[in-house]
Amino acid sequence: MKPPERFLTSRLVLRKPSIEDASGIFREYAQDPAVTKYLVWRPHRSIEETNTFLEQCLRNWEGGHDFAWVIESKEKAALMGMIGLRLEQTGANLGYVLAVPFWNQGIMTEAVAALADCALDQESIFRVWAVTDVENGGSARVLQKAGMKCEGILRRWIVLPNISSEPRDCYCYAKTR
Numbered sequence: 001m002k003p004p005e006r007f008l009t010s011r012l013v014l015r016k017p018s019i020e021d022a023s024g025i026f027r028e029y030a031q032d033p034a035v036t037k038y039l040v041w042r043p044h045r046s047i048e049e050t051n052t053f054l055e056q057c058l059r060n061w062e063g064g065h066d067f068a069w070v071i072e073s074k075e076k077a078a079l080m081g082m083i084g085l086r087l088e089q090t091g092a093n094l095g096y097v098l099a100v101p102f103w104n105q106g107i108m109t110e111a112v113a114a115l116a117d118c119a120l121d122q123e124s125i126f127r128v129w130a131v132t133d134v135e136n137g138g139s140a141r142v143l144q145k146a147g148m149k150c151e152g153i154l155r156r157w158i159v160l161p162n163i164s165s166e167p168r169d170c171y172c173y174a175k176t177r
């Protein structure tokens with residue numbers, strides 16, 4: 001699968017990031033503990049950390065298995081968040097993050113639904129899935145609204161360093177064809 005570097009939904013532009021996005025990502029959400037609470041990375045303390053993250057994103061694009069897109073509003077070209085897709089043999093795993101001012105407007109549901117459908121349109125992809133902490137109610141709701149089914153709880157699945165050093169329970173959601 002070679003996903004598009006840029007695609008559109010009704011309100012959003014999803015595009016491959018560039019190094020110039022570091023300041024926007026750092027400013028809008030990467031340093032915000034409210035945003036990173038349920039993520040696998042700690043809040044960035046300096047823009048250098050955001051630069052390093054973006055360099056890795058761009059190397060991942062070259063690697064052909066791990067892709068991330070910046071989410072912008074079509075109207076204002078304002079950077080709102082990011083969404084990523086990691087390809088496996090016959091499936092793809094989703095992850096996503098949005099800056100607080102854009103929460104609860106259906107933004108991530110729109111992005112997740114579009115990316116899941118784009119992935120499932122590929123001949124080799126039969127399953128798109130995501131995990132979310134059992135206490136991250138907003139994220140679970142996004143996956144439901146995007147048409148994914150809850151398959152159960154993965155016990156002690158993932159360490160979320162902003163909450164605990166012990167692995168936590170996650171819901172697993174998937175959409176298949």
Ligand SMILES: CC(C)(COP(=O)(O)OP(=O)(O)OC[C@H]1O[C@@H](n2cnc3c(N)ncnc32)[C@H](O)[C@@H]1OP(=O)(O)O)[C@@H](O)C(=O)NCCC(=O)NCCS
Nearest residue numbers: 035096097098103104105106107108109132137138139141
């Ligand atoms: C989780 C996140 C992506 C949601 O994005 P969003 O664009 O606000 O999501 P949407 O607006 O599409 O949908 C949110 C839904 O969750 C609901 N919701 C919000 N907070 C909730 C909570 N604590 N418990 C239950 N539902 C909640 C909203 O009411 C809405 O549902 P509704 O449309 O039925 O009213 C965003 O809050 C975020 O980036 N959080 C930090 C990073 C993160 O947790 N990423 C996911 C890691 S798995």
